[in-house]
Amino acid sequence: MRKNIVAGNWKMNLTLQEGVALAKEVNSRVAATTTKCQVILGTPFVHITEVVKTVDNAKVQVAAQNCANKVSGAFTGEVSAAMVKSTGANWVILGHSERRAYYGETAAILKEKTDLALANDLQPIFCVGEVLAEREAEKHFEVVKQQLADSLFHLTADQFKKIVIAYEPVWAIGTGKTASPAQAQEIHAFIRSLISEKYGKEIADDTTILYGGSCNAGNAKELFSNPDVDGGLIGGASLKADDFLAIITAF
Numbered sequence: 001m002r003k004n005i006v007a008g009n010w011k012m013n014l015t016l017q018e019g020v021a022l023a024k025e026v027n028s029r030v031a032a033t034t035t036k037c038q039v040i041l042g043t044p045f046v047h048i049t050e051v052v053k054t055v056d057n058a059k060v061q062v063a064a065q066n067c068a069n070k071v072s073g074a075f076t077g078e079v080s081a082a083m084v085k086s087t088g089a090n091w092v093i094l095g096h097s098e099r100r101a102y103y104g105e106t107a108a109i110l111k112e113k114t115d116l117a118l119a120n121d122l123q124p125i126f127c128v129g130e131v132l133a134e135r136e137a138e139k140h141f142e143v144v145k146q147q148l149a150d151s152l153f154h155l156t157a158d159q160f161k162k163i164v165i166a167y168e169p170v171w172a173i174g175t176g177k178t179a180s181p182a183q184a185q186e187i188h189a190f191i192r193s194l195i196s197e198k199y200g201k202e203i204a205d206d207t208t209i210l211y212g213g214s215c216n217a218g219n220a221k222e223l224f225s226n227p228d229v230d231g232g233l234i235g236g237a238s239l240k241a242d243d244f245l246a247i248i249t250a251f
């Protein structure tokens with residue numbers, strides 16, 4: 001179901017104590033607003049159990065930043081989708097460009113992770129987006145289309161309804177360089193049109209599509225005012241309660 005979502009991705013930041021303190025502050029400040037926006041905290045694995053206990057689980061929910069592409073067994077260091085679900089998290093971020101670039105996560109691996117997340121009742125926030133050279137070569141539409149086709153478009157319509165897409169141009173992540181509102185709208189509308197071609201207009205209209213990449217308190221309002229931008233996946237600015245709250249209340 002389409003809704004406004006602001007999801008923080010803490011990445012590899014904050015100790016457990018710092019993370020719990022931040023979650024506590026975000027939770028109480030969100031509760032004090034009238035926002036209808038779904039807030040999600042994408043925490044490191046080791047924080048999840050404590051953060052789940054800290055938030056109200058309605059307005060503020062918790063995401064893992066990854067899960068394994070295997071069910072269980074001898075995979076040292078990995079965390080399965082079933083384990084994530086057992087902590088109380090409802091969401092998992094998959095396909096982030098940092099996972100693709102630094103940990104060799106291919107489209108085939110991401111397809112397996114998506115299937116396991118859904119089988120364990122976790123909702124994927126699935127990231128797509130092009131690198132700078134691809135944008136400069138005007139290949140961004142093609143790249144995003146391929147990423148969706150390779151890792152998501154095998155899903156049934158009922159499965160696809162659980163997916164949230166995050167469009168994150170890699171050149172905008174952590175760089176302070178944001179896609180312009182027009183650039184974001186253009187590609188979000190394109191993503192929605194691809195979903196419509198594959199699953200029909202009703203499902204496309206119901207899909208939540210987030211923007212990620214140097215989204216902050218200063219630019220969130222303008223980005224979110226676009227008809228096909230339903231919220232954001234926020235990295236750096238999710239680490240400070242003031243900045244994150246300003247983004248949450250930007251709708």
Ligand SMILES: O=C[C@H](O)COP(=O)(O)O
Nearest residue numbers: 009173174213214235236
């Ligand atoms: O997952 C979040 C994105 O990578 C955006 O990160 P950023 O807001 O620090 O640019």
